[in-house]
Amino acid sequence: LKRQKKELEETLGIQVTNKVKYLGIYITPRCGTLKEDNYVKLKQKIATDLIKWEKLQLSLIGRISTIKMNVLPKILYLFQTIPIQVGKKFFDDLNKIALKFIWQG
Numbered sequence: 001l002k003r004q005k006k007e008l009e010e011t012l013g014i015q016v017t018n019k020v021k022y023l024g025i026y027i028t029p030r031c032g033t034l035k036e037d038n039y040v041k042l043k044q045k046i047a048t049d050l051i052k053w054e055k056l057q058l059s060l061i062g063r064i065s066t067i068k069m070n071v072l073p074k075i076l077y078l079f080q081t082i083p084i085q086v087g088k089k090f091f092d093d094l095n096k097i098a099l100k101f102i103w104q105g
Helices: 002-012 031-054 060-081 088-102
Strands: 020-022 025-027
Touching: 025 031, 031 060, 031 088, 060 088
Parallel strands: none
Antiparallel strands: 020 025
16 A cells, blocks of 8 residues: 555655645545544634634624624534534534633633
């Protein structure tokens, strides 16, 4: 397999990798790593983004709008492109992150 990979790289002049990012989604050779490479990383990115947004003086409506316009589209896009089961804990964590942001703690 390593020999074939090396031949392919030399013949085509491209690098063979374990995952490729296409339109913001990591495509991997194994389905088992799709969740870790996409859903877990998205949850972490949402958490860090909302920490940055917390520094702004937003009203309750502004914080709700931030979730609706910035967070939900990212989640929906991921679910439309990679429809895999992620488990209840994923949704519980996202809910906790969003509620903490909306209610400021």
